[in-house]
Amino acid sequence: xxRTAIARLHLAVPPTNxxxxxxxxxxxxxxxxIELAGQVGFCFGVKRAIHLAEEALESNGTVYISGDLVxxxxxxxxxxxxxxxxxxxxxDKKEGTVIVRAHGLPAGEIxxxxxxxxxVVDATCPIVHHAQQAALTLEQEGYQVVIIGDANHAEIRGIxxxxxxxxxVIDSIEELxxxxxxHRLKRKVGVLFQTTHALELCxxxxxxxxxxxxxxRIINTICRPVQQRQDAAVDVARRVDLxxxxx
Amino acid sequence: xxRTAIARLHLAVPPTNxxxxxxxxxxxxxxxxIELAGQVGFCFGVKRAIHLAEEALESNGTVYISGDLVxxxxxxxxxxxxxxxxxxxxxDKKEGTVIVRAHGLPAGEIxxxxxxxxxVVDATCPIVHHAQQAALTLEQEGYQVVIIGDANHAEIRGIxxxxxxxxxVIDSIEELxxxxxxHRLKRKVGVLFQTTHALELCxxxxxxxxxxxxxxRIINTICRPVQQRQDAAVDVARRVDLxxxxx
Numbered sequence: 001x002x003r004t005a006i007a008r009l010h011l012a013v014p015p016t017n018x019x020x021x022x023x024x025x026x027x028x029x030x031x032x033x034i035e036l037a038g039q040v041g042f043c044f045g046v047k048r049a050i051h052l053a054e055e056a057l058e059s060n061g062t063v064y065i066s067g068d069l070v071x072x073x074x075x076x077x078x079x080x081x082x083x084x085x086x087x088x089x090x091x092d093k094k095e096g097t098v099i100v101r102a103h104g105l106p107a108g109e110i111x112x113x114x115x116x117x118x119x120v121v122d123a124t125c126p127i128v129h130h131a132q133q134a135a136l137t138l139e140q141e142g143y144q145v146v147i148i149g150d151a152n153h154a155e156i157r158g159i160x161x162x163x164x165x166x167x168x169v170i171d172s173i174e175e176l177x178x179x180x181x182x183h184r185l186k187r188k189v190g191v192l193f194q195t196t197h198a199l200e201l202c203x204x205x206x207x208x209x210x211x212x213x214x215x216x217r218i219i220n221t222i223c224r225p226v227q228q229r230q231d232a233a234v235d236v237a238r239r240v241d242l243x244x245x246x247x
Numbered sequence: 248x249x250r251t252a253i254a255r256l257h258l259a260v261p262p263t264n265x266x267x268x269x270x271x272x273x274x275x276x277x278x279x280x281i282e283l284a285g286q287v288g289f290c291f292g293v294k295r296a297i298h299l300a301e302e303a304l305e306s307n308g309t310v311y312i313s314g315d316l317v318x319x320x321x322x323x324x325x326x327x328x329x330x331x332x333x334x335x336x337x338x339d340k341k342e343g344t345v346i347v348r349a350h351g352l353p354a355g356e357i358x359x360x361x362x363x364x365x366x367v368v369d370a371t372c373p374i375v376h377h378a379q380q381a382a383l384t385l386e387q388e389g390y391q392v393v394i395i396g397d398a399n400h401a402e403i404r405g406i407x408x409x410x411x412x413x414x415x416v417i418d419s420i421e422e423l424x425x426x427x428x429x430h431r432l433k434r435k436v437g438v439l440f441q442t443t444h445a446l447e448l449c450x451x452x453x454x455x456x457x458x459x460x461x462x463x464r465i466i467n468t469i470c471r472p473v474q475q476r477q478d479a480a481v482d483v484a485r486r487v488d489l490x491x492x493x494x
Contacts, residue, residue, distance in 0.1 A: 202458075203454060206457055206458075207450060207453070207454040210453055210465050211449075211450060211467065213467065214466070214467050215466050216464070216465045217462070217463070218457050218463045218464075220457070220458065220461050220463075222458075
């Protein structure tokens with residue numbers, strides 16, 4: 001769904017592009033065209049997580065969460081104002097409800113929370129859940145799992161924590177080559193991606209990886225809504241003089 | 248194994264490089280260095296095929312073959328002089344021996360030859376045989392098989408003839424894009440390569456293909472001896488003034 005809006009802008013200083021050229025019409029032209037990217041706003045996974053959190057807050061006593069439900073300060077502040085309690089010590093809690101955030105949690109950790117008497121509301125994004133399942137499938141079929149993404153990202157920690165073996169997490173061609181050189185990359189490799197990772201970076205790494213091994217299976221876990229938003233942003237950036245990303 | 252030989256060359260006209268610059272020492276310098284590429288000569292698959300043909304010729308009556316045993320006129324002529332009979336009508340023969348050449352034959356055709364009473368000596372290169380098995384494995388595991396190679400090459404016809412479903416044979420990025428645009432490329436795809444195909448061409452196609460599908464398994468069937476010979480040729484080409492490829 002694409003929308004276009006017209007508004008009056010009054011800027012103190014006209015913005016310039018990289019070459020220092022004034023890239024806006026003169027300030028005395030009151031009319032500016034503001035174009036909204038074709039794909040904007042929360043994806044279905046984030047909306048679902050917010051909806052589950054709101055439901056939990058309405059019907060339950062204390063509702064805990066570890067980290068942010070989603071990466072959006074406005075949303076998380078509003079939920080905290082309604083009673084959501086952020087905590088780094090989930091394992092100490094013995095009663096109440098805990099929400100698993102959209103990025104997911106290691107499967108073992110969810111089991112421990114349930115076993116300790118907490119009610120668990122699982123708001124893991126279905127696409128992240130699919131990536132967790134892909135990792136398990138590859139592991140069970142005898143592939144060395146290689147995840148292309150940021151090892152410190154909550155989603156990746158969740159995927160790694162769901163597996164029984166230690167996967168290789170790679171975020172650059174240099175890391176891939178280092179893994180190959182130190183014989184940490186095996187012959188039969190299963191690849192998946194951090195769902196929100198930039199496709200272009202994944203492409204570069206995969207192009208090199210597939211010819212380093214004898215048998216490579218790639219399950220494409222890139223999130224389509226994220227990809228569409230990235231594509232839409234690039235598309236708009238090509239046309240406009242100034243781009244503002246909100247979020 | 249790298250060897251270097253010294254020889255005297257007498258050329259009528261000194262060769263020039265692309266810029267037209269004389270790229271040989273003056274003709275009155277009698278000494279030239281001839282460098283042999285690090286990897287040269289027949290691979291083990293070709294040597295094995297020649298050996299099997301020689302054995303068959305020694306111990307059998309008429310020995311038939313369809314096409315060339317290997318792509319080398321000197322070898323095939325020598326074998327024909329010793330009694331090897333090239334024929335395009337193998338199916339008409341009722342007795343004698345038939346040699347399956349290094350490129351392989353469709354499995355059904357080999358069965359038919361055996362059933363018709365011929366003795367079959369299978370000289371299919373083990374690496375080509377591995378590619379045939381890879382195609383069957385991918386097919387049995389529910390992948391749409393995509394072969395990157397020349398649809399008219401004997402090896403590819405052999406692989407295709409070994410399968411029960413019709414694979415997609417792709418030889419360029421344009422063909423890949425056309426297959427995608429016409430919905431002939433499915434979501435779960437298994438890829439293998441013509442064993443003697445240029446790695447660089449395969450890389451370009453694979454880089455694009457892996458992100459067109461959801462689940463891609465690549466069995467790297469590129470022949471290592473061929474690849475090593477190609478690499479060695481490129482390596483020598485960078486250093487020498489004139490390169491002669493024999494074969």
